[in-house]
Amino acid sequence: MSKSALLKTCFDVLHYSGASTVLGPYFRGQGAIFCLHHVRPGGGHQTGFAPNANLEITPEFLDDMLSALKRWGYQFLSLTEACHRMQAAKPSSTPFAVFTLDDGYLDNLVHAMPVFKRHKCPFTVFAAPRIVEGTCELWWVGLEHVIAGSGNELALELGGEALRLPTATDAEKWATWKRLFPLVHAMPEYEQRDWIRALCERHGIDLNALCRAAAMNWQQLREMSREPLASIGAHTLNHYAVIKLSEDDARREIIESGARLAAELETPIEHFAYPYGNVAHAGPRDFEICKEAGYLSGVTTRHGVVFAEHASHLEALPRVMVSGKYQKVRYLEALVSGLPATLANGFRKVNVS
Ligand SMILES: [Zn+2]
Known part of the structure; x- marks a missing residue:
C-alpha cells in the first residue's frame, strides 16, 4: 500500500469509527490554520504526470470545506484575530478556522476570493515580491515542465554527476521526478536557482513566463488587498528556504519582503510565512x-492545530496543509480533529525546536 493510500485509510478509520468526533475537543485545540496554494477548476484531479497537483484544490472543495467547518461550529477568523484569540486570558470554547494561501497565485484572486466572500471568511495570502514581479524561479514548476516535455530521456548534470533518466511513459516521468525533486529541493538556494535556470534554458522553457502566468502581478495583488476580508502577508523576497541562507541574507529576505509589500500595497504587513516551511526550511534562528x-505571527508548514500554548510562539505557528490528494470532507474532519497532528508530533502540543 502506498503512503498516501495508507494515510487515506487512517483518515477513513478515524471518520467511520467516530473517533475523531469523540476525541476531537481534546486534541483539536483552539483551532486550525489551513495552508492552501492553488485553487482552480479541476485542481488536484489531474491524471497522468502531474507531480504538483497536490498543491491544488478545486473551488468546489474550498466551498465544501467552508460549509463543513461552519456545520461543525467553527468560527472563521483572520490570522490577526486568531493571534489575539490565542493571547486572550480566557480561552474561547468556539474553535476557529483561519485560511492562508501561499505564494500569491492569480487563481486565488479569480477562483478562491469569490468563495471566501460568499462565506464571509477572512483569508491571508502570503506573497513574495519576486514572484509578484514574475521573475522568480518556481523551480518545481520548471522541473515538471522539463520532465513532461523531454521525450524518451532526460540527460542532465546534477551534483557533478551526469545522469540519463527515462521519461517515455508517465510512470518513468514520475520515477524521474521522485529521483530529482528531493535532490533539487535540498540544493543551496542560489545554486538551485542557477541550476534550474540553465536546465530550463536548455529545454526551451521560459521560467519567467511560467511565473508570470501563475502569479498575481502588483495591480492584481492591490486589487485583492482592497477586499476587506483579504490580508496580505510576506513570504520572503525570493521564495528562499531561509534556514539555508546566511543570517544576513535570511534577515534581509524576512524583513525586506514585508517592507516592500507594505510600500507597494500601502498597508501594514503583519504576518510572515516561511517558504516550504518545514523543519528543513526554517528553524529557531529564523523564528x-x-x-x-x-x-x-510567522506561520510554518509544521503540521498541527493551534493550542493556547502557541500564544508564546506566534513566530512559529503550525498549519494544516490541505492537499489536492485529500479533497474529501471526511479527510478534513480527521485533520481538524488534531489526531493526526498529535500522533505526528509525538503528543507534543508545541514543536518549535
Ligand atoms: Zn511558498
Missing part, C-alpha cells in the same frame, strides 16, 4: 528574526 522584525 527569532521574524519576531524581531515585528511580525505579529
Whole structure:
C-alpha cells in the first residue's frame, strides 16, 4: 500500500469509527490554520504526470470545506484575530478556522476570493515580491515542465554527476521526478536557482513566463488587498528556504519582503510565512528574526492545530496543509480533529525546536 493510500485509510478509520468526533475537543485545540496554494477548476484531479497537483484544490472543495467547518461550529477568523484569540486570558470554547494561501497565485484572486466572500471568511495570502514581479524561479514548476516535455530521456548534470533518466511513459516521468525533486529541493538556494535556470534554458522553457502566468502581478495583488476580508502577508523576497541562507541574507529576505509589500500595497504587513516551511526550511534562528522584525505571527508548514500554548510562539505557528490528494470532507474532519497532528508530533502540543 502506498503512503498516501495508507494515510487515506487512517483518515477513513478515524471518520467511520467516530473517533475523531469523540476525541476531537481534546486534541483539536483552539483551532486550525489551513495552508492552501492553488485553487482552480479541476485542481488536484489531474491524471497522468502531474507531480504538483497536490498543491491544488478545486473551488468546489474550498466551498465544501467552508460549509463543513461552519456545520461543525467553527468560527472563521483572520490570522490577526486568531493571534489575539490565542493571547486572550480566557480561552474561547468556539474553535476557529483561519485560511492562508501561499505564494500569491492569480487563481486565488479569480477562483478562491469569490468563495471566501460568499462565506464571509477572512483569508491571508502570503506573497513574495519576486514572484509578484514574475521573475522568480518556481523551480518545481520548471522541473515538471522539463520532465513532461523531454521525450524518451532526460540527460542532465546534477551534483557533478551526469545522469540519463527515462521519461517515455508517465510512470518513468514520475520515477524521474521522485529521483530529482528531493535532490533539487535540498540544493543551496542560489545554486538551485542557477541550476534550474540553465536546465530550463536548455529545454526551451521560459521560467519567467511560467511565473508570470501563475502569479498575481502588483495591480492584481492591490486589487485583492482592497477586499476587506483579504490580508496580505510576506513570504520572503525570493521564495528562499531561509534556514539555508546566511543570517544576513535570511534577515534581509524576512524583513525586506514585508517592507516592500507594505510600500507597494500601502498597508501594514503583519504576518510572515516561511517558504516550504518545514523543519528543513526554517528553524529557531529564523523564528527569532521574524519576531524581531515585528511580525505579529510567522506561520510554518509544521503540521498541527493551534493550542493556547502557541500564544508564546506566534513566530512559529503550525498549519494544516490541505492537499489536492485529500479533497474529501471526511479527510478534513480527521485533520481538524488534531489526531493526526498529535500522533505526528509525538503528543507534543508545541514543536518549535
Ligand atoms: Zn511558498
